[in-house]
Amino acid sequence: MSRAKIAAAALPSMLLAPLVPFVMASCAETDDARPSEEDASSIIQPPDVDASASDASDAGPSCDAGDPGCVSKLLTCEEADFCPVPSAVDRRYVLTAVWGSGAKDVWAVGSGGTITHWDGAAWKLVPSSTTDTFHAVWGSSASDVWVAGSSVTLLHGAGYSGGGGAWTPAPAFSAEEVDYVYPGRVHAVWGANAADVRVGGAPFGADTPDGMISGNLLRRASADAGGGAGWEVLSGLDGRWHDATARAIWGSSARDVWIALDNGNAEPWARGTIAHGTASAAGDPLTWTAVDSKSTAPLESIWGSGAKDVWAVGGGGIVRRFTGGASFAIVDGVPTTEALHGVWGSGPNDVWVVGDSGTILHFDGAAWSEATAAFPLGKKPDLKAVWGSGPNDVWVVGDAFALHFTGKKAGR
DSSP states (O other): OOGGGBOOOOOOGGGOSOOEEHHHHTTSOOOOSOGGGOOGGGOOOOSOOOGGGOOTTSOOOOOOTTOTTEEOSOOOTTTSSEEEOOOSSOTTSOEEEEEEEETTEEEEEEGGGOEEEEOSSOEEEOOOSOOSOOOEEEEEETTEEEEEEETTEEEEEOOOBTTBOOEEEOOSSOTTTOSEEEOOBEEEEEEEETTEEEEEEEEEEEEETTEEEEEEEEEEEOSOOSTTTTEEEEOSBTTBOTTOEEEEEEEEETTEEEEEEEOTTTOTTOTTEEEEEEOSSTTSOOEEEEOBOSOSSOEEEEEEEETTEEEEEEGGGEEEEEOSSSBOEEOOOOOOOSOEEEEEEEETTEEEEEETTTEEEEEOSSOEEEOOBOOOSEEOOOOOEEEEEETTEEEEEETTEEEEEOSOOTTO
């Protein structure tokens, strides 16, 4: 990436701490600036793990039958809505994100540089050449896939082939361009197409020969879909939200993009900020406006079935829905107060939400229901993300689990 592609700005207030050398940041620290937000998904495990220990169906210790966060009675895959499928990932690891181009091409990523791929028959580990934690995965097609952990841990791949996949590093900063960098954790990757990709996360900064630069968003708007060329560093949106952490990105098109922002660093009451970017014509820059989310808690995932049906979920069982107007609506009847981390659906009447303590919820257009899973005995896993190719092919990941829904069981 040429330096001309980097938009210069003053470092946000949260980045006043000393920056770390690039060579260290590129393979170690990908955390947000808020230490209090540390969670298991950022744990870096040793790389020499035994994949044979990865079968998440192995039973764990029993627990109190009265504890809703524990499994004391086993369900079989014939009885449960979701069935665990061996992920090829060591159980000490966490899977943080999942995306696919179709039923036989699904990617999941997580801690310790974990990348695993589903080919329709089995999950197989794919080397990433890093031990950084990945928090996001997205692609425009089976042959154009992005994996992200931080502003310097960005990988681009041409898809799964020959039993594996090759990844090309595509950092926002290269070692030749910067002396020091604070990488910042990336939480989201989304694109309208292969040549219009957006990356968001915690604020990051770098010391370059041209001066200090910073941002919390990256945009790649280039006809060249590979390599790392074309990244533009953005500090906020339309002059706002410089210190915010971008938690989620989704759009119905290149002219209709939503970003969930935790702006608690600047305004403690604005942790549930949602920005909406629109353009009147193709190719025009987006104009960003704040849309009231009716939430003071961070919103961690956004998905929509269309421009007028957008969902957001977050801490404390928060679910919000936008169907037009100036604000999101509070969704009532959600049967949980657990933190929610992922939302996806095949349409407005088929929406899945996942979160802590094994929470899997389904909305059928009229009411919410709690889905069951064939978890092993013991504490239920925290679930981080959900994606599907259709209403009868849905994947949920988290705490090394890969859970598969293939349609309602007879009698349920």
